[in-house]
Amino acid sequence: MLDRMHILICGGAECKESNSVELRDLFKSEIERLNLGDDIQTALTGCFGLCALGPHVLIYPEETLYSGVKLEDVREIVEQHIAKGKPVDRLLFKGEFDRKKFRNRSELTFFAKQTRIALRNCGVINPLDVNEYIARHGYEALGKVLTTMTPEETVQVMLDSGLRGRGGGGFPTGRKWQFCANSVSDKKYVICNADEGDPGAFMDRAVLEGDPHSVLEAMTINGYAIGADTGYIYIRAEYPLAVQRLELAIGEARELGMLGKNIFDSGFDFNIELRLGAGAFVCGEETALIASIEGERGMPRNKPPYPAVKGLFGKPTNVNNVETYANIPVVYLKGADWFKSIGTEKSSGTKVFALGGKIANTGLLEVPMGTTLREVIYEIGGGIPNKREFKAAQTGGPSGGCITAESLDTPIDFDNLIALGSMMGSGGMIVMDEDNCMVDVARFYLEFTVEESCGKCTPCREGTKRMLDILNRICEGEGTMEDLDVLESLGKMIKDSSLCGLGQTAPNPVLSTLKHFRKEYEAHVIDKVCPAGVCSNLTKYVVLDNCIGCTKCARNCPVGAIEGKVKEKHFIDLDLCIRCGACKTACPVNAISTKPESWGAM
Amino acid sequence: MKTLEELKILREKSHKKMYMDGVTRGVRVQVGYGTCGIAAGATPVYDTFVNEIKALNLENVEIVKVGCMGECAFEPTVEIVESDGSKTIYCLLTDRRASEIVEEHIVKGIRIDKYLLSKIKR
Known part of the structure; x- marks a missing residue:
């Protein structure tokens, strides 16, 4: 278990009416007031199923259940039970209750803290059985839209919901649909952008593998709203399982009449086809994606005309991302107002994050917009392993930037991330600790964009390459202070003058690390030292005094640079050492350090 | 299917099956079978569940492949509903652990605490 104590407050509809949210907040503030420590979790959970006697509070690990808890009771529970371990008898639940039911899933902060809309069916239903999708209200939204709403009303609901594109830019989906609906043409297209290319993002794959029908249903609604009869899913061939499951799902939907002619007897026809991409990052840009579907080379073109006016095969086209589509059926089932009530004012709903890097729970999570980075990393993500310090979180992949420890409490939404110099991107979130070199991180992302630049416009093709040259120089210890200024001005120029989103955002990782971690760059340039001990030319491997003399390092060294007797401290010959790190990995007691403090450089 | 009513009937039927309405001791074994699960070894785990349940001739036990539930670092995961x-979530399973779960949890109804996600998680 992660935490000492869990306080679960029933957040079912009926209990909610009797103050469960205020109860939770009061528990939190009382625990804070008494300084009982931050390893006590409070969470709203699903309905306990005992609504008549609510609101209920369940306390783990003892599994004490209180019922009919009022705001004025909170202080007593916290003071008696939480602080002293004495249950408050008069509030104890006295009836029959199957505790086993709430033991496992809700007990885990990982699940209790999430709000799952786009991932509602992932890991719950069998993606290869349409009946299970239907059991969870699948295709009901489509039926409702086709039988009771006009296309104009359908677009209006999307506008009212405030849903913004989850692929990166955050453009309001309703407005996109409206532009396309307003274009006059005999033929229109719907495209689902499943060309997920950010290193570290895998939510689209999870949705397509775990809940393919939700995307098909949403695309069909999209087609009805804008007047299109054909949809394409542009998916990368590197996702073979997702491709296979989508193909099966399309077959099932056709058989059931959810795709094809005269769906729900409404006279509306819609079909979906797959197009496999070869996995080029630039094809996530909509005009490049459209070119690729047309059979052309995947390169972006000038906008306007926007795809909503002139898109696939010259016809009006609406392109949305997988995660955006996965939200859409729920918007129509529960209504725009419900969706708008989740999240923040300007970013409604939830966002899926793919958490990776130096974090205990690598995986996918979905939280309401406005959740803070601290909650995501420390509560749901389980914190940073090996007792390391948090250094930064990188969001938005190669288009985004870093968020530092000072901004841990900023609510995450589209606009706040941009204000911090990063961006939402598709939701990849890489957590970094003190062992990560920020110059090296920036170099990693830039290497990626240099490789993925399509080469059509000069700033992106040449500019990013020159920036990478400079970063390589800095990491090798040959950088100058002038290089830092050049990086900055070059980066700004590439942002201003590139043709498409790839180039316009490519310098972000460099600019944002330069802004937040300039000291680290300067250490590379002036002191010729890599403070994190990553850049091999600027670091030394040293054996610390806690060496137990186990000889593992010496046996693992490929160049025989380590000497020492059994049970005595070993030494590394720095002239022979090739800085491969094999000794550090082999050491059982962490006695090998690359930190400048340990070799007296800083 | 052409009407919302037909869809509703199908939904109720599927819901009943999926949530085992009216079944006295029904068990649904959900094996995480996304790319992450498969890479971590979900296939032998799934096969073990299928083979053991078949060999024991257990009724009212359904084994399904589901997508990723998000805990990719702890795959292969299995949720027993x-x-x-x-609901019980087991994680970091192997074929041997899977047969233990069949014998203890599914046959005898005893949870194996040491494989629980909530126990293993740091």
Whole structure:
């Protein structure tokens, strides 16, 4: 278990009416007031199923259940039970209750803290059985839209919901649909952008593998709203399982009449086809994606005309991302107002994050917009392993930037991330600790964009390459202070003058690390030292005094640079050492350090 | 299918099956079978569940492949949903652990605490 104590407050509809949210907040503030420590979790959970006697509070690990808890009771529970371990008898639940039911899933902060809309069916239903999708209200939204709403009303609901594109830019989906609906043409297209290319993002794959029908249903609604009869899913061939499951799902939907002619007897026809991409990052840009579907080379073109006016095969086209589509059926089932009530004012709903890097729970999570980075990393993500310090979180992949420890409490939404110099991107979130070199991180992302630049416009093709040259120089210890200024001005120029989103955002990782971690760059340039001990030319491997003399390092060294007797401290010959790190990995007691403090450089 | 009513009937039927309404001791074994699960070894785990349940000739046990539930670092994960509504998540499974779960949890109804996600998680 992660935490000492869990306080679960029933957040079912009926209990909610009797103050469960205020109860939770009061528990939190009382625990804070008494300084009982931050390893006590409070969470709203699903309905306990005992609504008549609510609101209920369940306390783990003892599994004490209180019922009919009022705001004025909170202080007593916290003071008696939480602080002293004495249950408050008069509030104890006295009836029959199957505790086993709430033991496992809700007990885990990982699940209790999430709000799952786009991932509602992932890991719950069998993606290869349409009946299970239907059991969870699948295709009901489509039926409702086709039988009771006009296309104009359908677009209006999307506008009212405030849903913004989850692929990166955050453009309001309703407005996109409206532009396309307003274009006059005999033929229109719907495209689902499943060309997920950010290193570290895998939510689209999870949705397509775990809940393919939700995307098909949403695309069909999209087609009805804008007047299109054909949809394409542009998916990368590197996702073979997702491709296979989508193909099966399309077959099932056709058989059931959810795709094809005269769906729900409404006279509306819609079909979906797959197009496999070869996995080029630039094809996530909509005009490049459209070119690729047309059979052309995947390169972006000038906008306007926007795809909503002139898109696939010259016809009006609406392109949305997988995660955006996965939200859409729920918007129509529960209504725009419900969706708008989740999240923040300007970013409604939830966002899926793919958490990776130096974090205990690598995986996918979905939280309401406005959740803070601290909650995501420390509560749901389980914190940073090996007792390391948090250094930064990188969001938005190669288009985004870093968020530092000072901004841990900023609510995450589209606009706040941009204000911090990063961006939402598709939701990849890489957590970094003190062992990560920020110059090296920036170099990693830039290497990626240099490789993925399509080469059509000069700033992106040449500019990013020159920036990478400079970063390589800095990491090798040959950088100058002038290089830092050049990086900055070059980066700004590439942002201003590139043709498409790839180039316009490519310098972000460099600019944002330069802004937040300039000291680290300067250490590379002036002191010729890599403070994190990553850049091999600027670091030394040293054996610390806690060496137990186990000889593992010496046996693992490929160049025989380590000497020492059994049970005595070993030494590394720095002239022979090739800085491969094999000794550090082999050491059982962490006695090998690359930190400048340990070799007296800083 | 052409009407919302037809869809509703199908939904109720599927819901009943999926949530094991009216079944006295039904068990649904959900094996995480996304790319992450498969890479971590979900296939032998799934096969073990299928083979053991077949060999023991157990009724009212359904084994399904589901997508990723998000805990990719702890794959292969299996969630056991029972007709009384209880849910148990086991993680970091192997074929041997899977057969232990069949014998203890599914046959005898005893949870194996040491493989629980909530126990293993740091």
